[in-house]
Amino acid sequence: MSDQTLPGSPVTVGGYLARVPGVAFILLAMVVAFQIGNPRFLSITNLSNVGLQASLLLMLALPMTLVILTSGLDLSVGALIGLAAVIIATLLVAGWSIFSALAAAVALGLVVGLLNGFMISYLALPAFVVTLGTMGLCEGLALALTNGEPIGGFTPALEAFYRAAVFGIPVPVLVAAAFYGLLYLVLYRTRFGIYIFAVGGNKDAVHLAGIRANLVHMAVYVVCSVSVALSAVLLLGRTNSAHPTVAVGMEFEAIAAVVLGGTSFEKGQGWLFGTVLGVLAITVLRNGLNVLSVEPSLQVVCVGVLLIAALLIDRNRKRPVARITE
């Protein structure tokens, strides 16, 4: 921990620039290229599309950043958001109010988060296996509850919420921004945040310092699962129906976005805003390729190349170790 600056020390502009992950340069390059390719790329309509498409991935990738900071991983988020959507939709159709349905989603998130967190933290089991297991549980439950069929016909309020805009900014973008703000405060302005970095850095040392490291570790998974379960509201608004397996596979994209943003699997190094850049890079790439009508099979290759290229850039630069403070 000796190379990490202490809380409150000033951060210079140069320090900021040096910390920018390679994906930021690629993002810039993509924006320039797509704008040359199609002048409508930077239009208000398209920017709002990018915002909408990024917001959902962001809701998964931001809490995933906390998990990865603790040297962990959560593969269950994609299946969990699908299951939460199924449960909310089922309850709404059954006549529950939105708030009771949301409470049920929070309860679901708590159960899954506690299950993940307990096994990973207290039992010291590998996060990959634990969350792969809970991923199966969530996906299977969602399928079994719906018999594989989408559930629709719930209140149009969710879609109206999703489609609404304040000062021209889509609500989901505002929600994601607010969530970023919240996690920012938690991570950089509270003791809990400092503990998260510390658990990732050296859990034993945290424990020896008299902090309940296991509890902090478990809490990270609970935060992740609960926020993901609540994000199901955005998913429901977007798809206007609950698909049991709609988001299975999104966990890998969320993890890729986090790592693209410069958060590492080791030693509690990471940067929350980097995750925003990572999510934007993935979203802009897909959106831009669509706007330029690039051939579908090439689009698949491009996603892989983006991942590897961004990491190559980072490999070739010497970045200082990320700090505890922002």
Add this chain to the structure above:
Amino acid sequence: MRNKITVTLTVAALAWLGSSHSTLADGEIVAAFTKNQVDPHFEGVRAGVEQMAKKMHATVRQYVPTKPNNITEGMSQLEDVGVTKPAVILFMPIDPKAQLPTIKRLIEGGTPIVNYNDKAGDAPYLSFVGEDDYKLAYDIAKTLFEHLGGKGNVVILEGVKGSNTGDERKRGFDAALKEYPNIKLLASQPANFQRLLGLQVMENFIQQFSDIDGVLSAADASALGAAEALKSAGRTKTAVVSINGVPEAVEAVKEGSLLAIAEFNGFKIGCVATEIGLRAIRGEKTPKRLLIPGAIITKANFAEWLVPYDKRTCPTAESYAAGQ
């Protein structure tokens, strides 16, 4: 230094990717949506769209999700296509409930849309071009039951549960079953229109039931998998029927490993949807709904469906309009 090179190369490559497509524009732009790059049925659709568009001097842009049948990607692509303002969109839903609101907004924004291949809910489309999945399934089931002399044991390989196509085809199978009291349904399981699943579900059926006379498959891929399983178990007497008619399956009809196929012709649907879309935006009068009749493909008539897509000639909408 290396970073600059990487960034420059990225910009150049992306700009090239973009320009190589945007310079081709010649006439109206048709944006064609299909559900995946895996099932040859959709390759037939895309080939039909390309051929008719070329004939009518329009340019095609294909939109396919990178993950097969992925609904969130399908949503994003619909949103993104709105930005490029194509002259007409040819649209098939991955999920009608989810995509309908975006579709309506596109139509309100002035982009005309033709719904093709399968129904996408209620919106002011220019037209619907497709086939009747229920009737195809009903007809092919009857073909099988007649072949069996009205009695015997059958199994069903369903499609994807919850998909319009899968459900309608299952409904058609069930309706035909009701008319043949001496045909016994042993089991019915989803094979998700997939080959490997078709093979493995059939392998398990073969172990469970010593006497299977017929197999009703909701699509070619799972039927071909099932035929493979039957062949290696030496159960060559079991008759397999299916729906679609991609060239590989038609070849299997020729060889005898499939008994018959109800034609669900992606190529024709692609051709006719493109023709109707382009004619409508050019101010001509076009039918609101056009169902292409599907033939039953058997050993007696298979040759027409063995021709590769790029050697086929598009039918015209007019040739079907008479019967509507």
Add this chain to the structure above:
Amino acid sequence: MTTLQAPVSTALPAVPVPMLVRLAIIVVICVALSLISPAFATIDNALNLLRQASLLFLVASGLTLVIIGGGLDLSIGANLTLCACLSASVIKLTGQPVAGVAVALGCGTLVGLTNGLLINRLKIPAFLATFGMLWVAQGIAYWFMAGQVIYGFPAAFRFFGGGFWLGVPVPIWVMLAVGAGCLIFLTRTTIGREVYVMGANEAAASLSGIPIARRRMLLYALSGFAAGLAALIYVARLNAAEPGIGEPLLLPAIAAVLVGGTSLFGGSGSILGTLSGAVILTLIVAALNLLNVGSAWHPFVTGAVILLAMLTDAFAARRAGH
């Protein structure tokens, strides 16, 4: 007190207790199913289920080696797809099954070596390097196939997937051969032992003179090779190659390795474990079908089995005093 350090395996696996537990589970499931359905306890059905398990095992075998060495390979499914498509088109073009076999094994190995290179030289985490490779390989396969399916292969080639030798399906023989090969590699060769050491503690392995980079290249190459081999069996079994065949196999293959007791921390695990994992997962699907449980429950049960396998191993390890 828990620790984040990888548990260092104190001894190479002799006959570990968890293996006996797995054997017992397999026996129990089989006996129960035979009681439910008389059609289950037949040689034919056993061969049928083993043939299904063999496909899963082949994909999982190379992955087992990589994971024991402390890595991960998410590209195996996409790699399998690419190998299947390329080799199928070569067989169609040349009419020579041998050429197709060479292409599949070559392509698989090449993709594996690229993974190893990305991880070694560029220090990209295995998770991301192979995840990026997943997209690249899948994209090339889509582009190469252009929506078509390649089908109809010579009988000599299809023998690998659908044929029988001495009354036993050929894929089962392949499974046994690959399993024996991996077993000998892991337990009877110096390099195999080094793989365990490397997976348990890379720094210590490096200090004791094990060439980590070269060993890692070898492991990913073997994983790719196994994907190529599995591709051949798949194509021969299905009599067709399509760009969607590999992707659904990734998670079941990982599950088979994990249910087999191989630790994702690296340094412990066995190929026999993976074999038992593949058999258990296949048996469970068969059981659910036999009991007429809807296919919707399959992921749920698989997830529960993964968790149970891990928990029992953890408690067994704690009992044994780790």
